[in-house]
Amino acid sequence: MTIGSVQAPAACCTPLAAPRMSETEAATTASVFKALGDPARVRIVNLLANAGHPVCVCDITPSTGLSQPTVSHHLKRLTAAGLLRREQRGIWAFHTIEPGALERLRTVFETGGTR
Amino acid sequence: MTIGSVQAPAACCTPLAAPRMSETEAATTASVFKALGDPARVRIVNLLANAGHPVCVCDITPSTGLSQPTVSHHLKRLTAAGLLRREQRGIWAFHTIEPGALERLRTVFETGGTR
Numbered sequence: 001m002t003i004g005s006v007q008a009p010a011a012c013c014t015p016l017a018a019p020r021m022s023e024t025e026a027a028t029t030a031s032v033f034k035a036l037g038d039p040a041r042v043r044i045v046n047l048l049a050n051a052g053h054p055v056c057v058c059d060i061t062p063s064t065g066l067s068q069p070t071v072s073h074h075l076k077r078l079t080a081a082g083l084l085r086r087e088q089r090g091i092w093a094f095h096t097i098e099p100g101a102l103e104r105l106r107t108v109f110e111t112g113g114t115r
Numbered sequence: 116m117t118i119g120s121v122q123a124p125a126a127c128c129t130p131l132a133a134p135r136m137s138e139t140e141a142a143t144t145a146s147v148f149k150a151l152g153d154p155a156r157v158r159i160v161n162l163l164a165n166a167g168h169p170v171c172v173c174d175i176t177p178s179t180g181l182s183q184p185t186v187s188h189h190l191k192r193l194t195a196a197g198l199l200r201r202e203q204r205g206i207w208a209f210h211t212i213e214p215g216a217l218e219r220l221r222t223v224f225e226t227g228g229t230r
Contacts, residue, residue, distance in 0.1 A: 016170065016178045021161045026154040034152030039141040042148065042223055046136045049224045055131065063131045102224040108157055109164045109217040 021108070029108060032101075035081035040066060041074050045083060045097065054087055054094035136223070144223060147216075150196035155181060156189050160198060160212065169202055169209035 021029075036042060047063055048055055057075060061068050075095050078084045082104075084095045136144075151157060162178055163170055172190060176183050190210050193199045197219075199210045 016162055016166055016174050020165055021158050023154065023158075026157040026161070030152050030154040030157045033148045033157065036223070037145050037149030037152045039138065039145040042141040042145045043136050043138075046141070046223050047131055050135055050226055051131055052226055059131050097224060102221060105220070106217060108151070108161050109212060111165055111167055 029105065032081045032083060032105060035077055035083060038074070040064065040070070041078055044071065044074055045078065048084065048095060048097050054096045056089075056092045056094050058092065060095075144220065147196045147198060147220060150192055150198060153189070155179065155185070156193055159186065159189055160193065163199065163210060163212050169211045171204075171207045171209050173207070175210075 036045065043064060044060060047060060057068060057071055060075075061071050064071060066074075075084060075086070075093075079086045079095065083098055083101045085098045087094045087096075151160065158179060159175060162175060172183060172186055175190075176186050179186060181189075190199060190201070190208075194201045194210065198213055198216045200213045202209045202211075
């Protein structure tokens with residue numbers, strides 16, 4: 001046993017404070033992270049972030065090497081998760097990053113995060 | 116057809132600039148998001164962020180309502196994804212948030228993100 005020889009800023013087996021995040025909040029946030037758990041969706045979000053303006057699905061397709069139905073599916077999934085905002089313009093749907101999307105994810109990592 | 120009647124800041128079907136994120140980078144980042152795509156892991160990360168110091172698995176268990184093997188499994192998954200740092204102290208393993216974990220995820224959402 002070498003516990004005594006190591007500096008321990010936290011006493012072992014002193015339970016932490018009650019969770020700051022409710023189960024409902026955690027489930028909602030996890031579903032957002034889950035939507036980003038796919039390389040194609042990560043690239044689409046990064047493309048939209050770099051564009052900085054609403055982008056048509058037809059403008060995204062050439063940059064991803066994916067078919068338009070596949071890109072549309074990913075956009076739908078990201079929009080449903082609250083990461084993108086969708087705007088219909090005539091026959092085309094344009095997407096932008098939802099303001100505050102990153103902010104919501106960031107709270108998980110911050111002291112005093114939620115509540 | 117109502118396209119002409121709507122103000123369009125982006126011309127339709129003008130391909131975006133080449134992706135700023137390589138497929139390898141996107142795959143790595145997606146695997147980190149995927150690790151967070153679980154409510155229990157979101158809560159554990161939030162608990163550790165709020166603790167602000169290395170925490171023993173035995174201190175996490177009471178706050179989550181999960182068994183110690185389940186918490187250990189989640190900690191292993193989060194550590195493998197690069198989100199947590201693990202430090203062995205005698206018989207106990209302590210975990211902290213990996214500095215820079217959030218920063219890496221944030222780049223996905225930022226202009227000029229990666230590269």
